[in-house]
Amino acid sequence: MFTGIVQAQGRVSARVQRGGGCRMRIDCAELQPHRWHEGDSVAVAGCCLTVLDLDEDGFSADLSAETLTRTSLGQLREGDPVNLEPALAAGDRLGGHLVTGHVDGLAEVVSIQPSGESRIFRFRVPGDLARFVAEKGSVTLDGVSLTVNAVDDDAFEVNLIPHTLKVTTLGRLDAGAVVNLEVDLVARYLDRLVEMRGKA
Incomplete structure (x- = not known):
């Protein structure tokens, strides 16, 4: 974990x-x-x-x-x-969100726009994963825990602050690049629970 x-x-x-x-x-x-x-x-x-x-x-x-x-x-x-x-050890601080390291798919950089000293990245995700991405929810991109700022069909936006741009590889990305995407673990289990209740 x-x-x-x-x-x-x-x-x-x-x-x-x-x-x-x-x-x-x-x-x-x-x-x-x-x-x-x-x-x-x-x-x-x-x-x-x-x-x-x-x-x-x-x-x-x-x-x-x-x-x-x-x-x-x-x-x-x-x-x-x-x-x-x-990997997280017992007693370590949980600074981001629970991440398994099991990649769900690839997200593509659609655009990058400056926002003061930060940058707004827009990503497109595979259609079957889009339902797991929610505004103000969490996603993991190339191992970085991020908060989703906006969602539009199969695309979403995140705001990367200068620190994140500096200490991770995300600051090197250009439009068209792909990154590993892991959707929120809780969202995935809730989706499965709702699906099973619908079959009950």
Whole structure:
């Protein structure tokens, strides 16, 4: 479980194909990965991965063909930055919202508009996920917990403050880019509950 509060930006330092999947190396000395344990979970651009081969500079993770196909991780190349958040530990502060690291789909940047020192990003989401996005609700984009400012059919807007633009990879996005989207966990379970009650 995660919170959507990015703790550092790592960098892809190697990528080796393994059948339909690959093993990816991510450098992130700032997070002191040698203090983690092999088998721990870490959110990489919002996708929950299992850490392997830990040392002082970073870690590796195996990515399945499914992960490469259904998330933006398949587009990563050596040198690309990624948002990182180690798994939530008991007693940690829940600064964002409950995030599982299970990517629901890809959201596309439609437009970016300045708003003072902030920027308003407009994203388009797959039609089957649009119903889970609500004004003033939460979404996770590339591992970043954000509040939805406005919703219009299959599109929504978020306001990114200077701090978020600086400490996450979202500040590097241009129109047409895609990001990993995880909809609010509570919204998904409520939708399922309503669906089942309708069948009762």
